[in-house]
Amino acid sequence: MSSTTVAADGDAPDAKPAAAPPRAPAYPPLQGGARVAGTLALSLATFMTVLDTSIANVSIPAISGDLGVSPQQGTWVITSFGVANAIAVPLTGWLTQRFGQVRLFTASIVLFVIASWLCGLAPNIESLIAFRVFQGLVSGPMIPLSLTLLLASYPPAKAGLAMALWAMTTMVAPVVGPLLGGWLTDNLSWPWIFFINIPVGLFAAALTWSIYRSRDPGPKRVPVDAVGLGLLVLWVGALQIMVDKGKELDWFSSTQIVVLAIVAVIGFLFFLAWELTDRHPIVDLRLFGRRNFVLGTTALSVAYGVFFGNVVLLPLWLQQWMGYTATWAGMVTAPVGILAIALSPWVGKNVGRMDPRKLATVAFLGFGLVLWMRAQFNTQVTPGVILLPIMLQGAAMAFFFVPLQAIIFSGLKPEQMPAASGLSNFVRITAGAIGTSLFTTLWDNRASLHHAHLVEAISAGSHDATTQAMLAQLAAAGQSAEQANATLNRLIDQQAYTMAVTDVFHLSALLFIALIVLLWLAAPRSAGAGGAADAGGAH
Known part of the structure; x- marks a missing residue:
């Protein structure tokens, strides 16, 4: 590596x-301060990108309320970024050949900054979703290329250290994202979850270009696999929307989810057949x-x-x-x-x-x-x-x-x-x-099962001393019969969801x-x- x-x-x-790509020129590892600065630049860009996959999650209620849409419509702020990013990431290999590693990485950072600025200024939900699609597309090559450039900055004996430094940013950012997003939304306003990328991105882009611009093998003329690209957009887009909306639409009881699943499967099979037989595939599945x-x-x-x-x-x-x-x-x-x-x-x-x-x-x-x-x-x-x-x-x-x-x-x-x-x-x-969607669905399903069992047990023993004592205690606290039953149901829900999460x-x-x-x-x-x-x- x-x-x-x-x-x-x-x-x-x-x-x-059919035609093996020419070998990229080998550059010597960076030394001293240049290696430290290069690691900092690449880590900042990676951190910023990974952060944006989760920073908006806790801000959806504020965004939805400010733009006058339902929370369900607001979730497209997350979905649109995820779909676009998922499509762009596997294109990294082809884009690198077409534009060069350093040019592509630096341009991705600058375009990401512009997209973040536009997201913060979005006047309505339609434009915000469009800008998030743009942001997801341009950020695709950033994570893979940050690792590639970082490994080339270190000697082979220290490749493991380079990977460790890279891994720390990808591990910490998802944890920091919701915390930072919530703080910015509560203390400033939701556009700042996007505006915060501007100074970080500009600094990372300038530092990256100053250090790595002489280490770029440059662009090459490579054919555009238009069919492969179209099939990739089709099946990945369908899969990502299906995963994001599956829980909300009750999975395969929804016609929309069934259609998306069929499109994803058929699109993937055609994509697989095309990419494995094309002379210049846009994604190298031979790996x-x-x-x-x-x-x-x-x-x-x-x-x-x-x-x-x-x-x-x-x-x-x-x-x-x-x-x-x-x-x-x-x-x-x-x-x-x-x-x-x-x-x-x-x-x-x-x-x-x-x-x-x-x-x-x-x-x-x-x-x-x-x-x-x-x-x-x-x-x-x-x-x-x-x-x-x-x-x-x-x-x-x-x-x-x-x-x-x-x-x-x-x-x-x-x-x-x-x-x-x-x-x-x-x-x-x-x-x-997929894991997030499946596990949250499993959690809900197990909670419903546990809730039914608990209610059945309480109903069977509704005259036992424990149930009667609890209802009497709630009545003594001033709750009506309806309020006491609602409180009891809340306690049952808490127990059911706790049992369900431990099942998971x-x-x-x-x-x-x-x-x-x-x-x-x-x-x-x-x-x-x-x-x-x-x-x-x-x-």
Whole structure:
């Protein structure tokens, strides 16, 4: 995972395209202050982009009220960005060849700043959604290219450290996003969730260009795969809208969701057939012919989907059923970054010396333990008990991204890196969206089941001493019979949703343990591999 060729991973030879792309020129690693400044610039751009995937979530009520639309219409502010971003990310490889790495990355930052400014100035929901689509499209190449440029800035022996620094920004930003978004909305106004990108983006773009402009191989004339692009937009757009709207529309009981699912499946099959036979595909699906790439990407994506689904569920449960405000829920979950930041450099330093499959196993076992601990929560759980697994989750996160990225990129040539990074990030981001939707739906379904069982049990024992004592206590507090029943129903709901969320935590723990098997199907590192990039090398 550096600017030099990495050892093959022992797979069957890749299927060769008709015309192999020329090798990109190799640039020496950056030194001293230039490397520090380059890392800062790339990290800021990554942080800003990842932040925007979650910063608007808590601001939807304010945006909807200010623009005079329903909260359901307001959610398109999130959906539109996600759809556009999901379409743009896998195009990174082709766009890099067409415009050059540094030109594309810097232009993406500048365009992202412009899009953010337009979002903040949007006078109505239609224009805001249009500007969010623009923002999602231009941000697509930023995350994959930030990793590619960062790896080329470090010598092969320090590639693991580079990955660790990159991973810290992608781990911390989703946690900070809702907290910062809520604070800006409450203390300033919702446009500031977009305006905050302007100074950060301009600084990152200027710093990136000043350091990396001489390290760009430049643009090349490459054919435009218009059919492939059209099919990509069709099936990814349909899939993303289906995932975002599935829970709201009760999934496949909705004709709209059924139609979207059919379009997504048929579009994907045509896309697959076209890209695997086209001379100049817009997405290099041949990468999935590599053993470590497909296994590493699958393990990372499924695990990220489970992880991100639980990251969304915990604050929802705390706010909706445990009486936490948005700020307090953010503060309780924020310490997750402490051990992640502390341990990531150690993991990055040692991933080249240790089998990355062992390090990733530590992450999956850690997540399994954390989720098992959460599965013991009840309605009387204290903030201290909630904090312990959150702290431990940070340690698991430190062992998560870096070893799995080492497995994914093992054996790839430098010119394959942008396409591989874009493709793996696309699958991961899509899995995160699917995981969030599926886990919130499962939570609601399990809560309904538990609610029915609890009501049945209370109805059967409506004359027992406990029920009568509670109703008498509520009546003594001045509540009417109707109010007392409503209070009792709220308590039942709280218990049902708590039982449901622990069900999800139990299932998630088991999924992480099961995923360990997938890790060990990947190829081990070759005996002579010395750098982090070689992790998962030849048989």
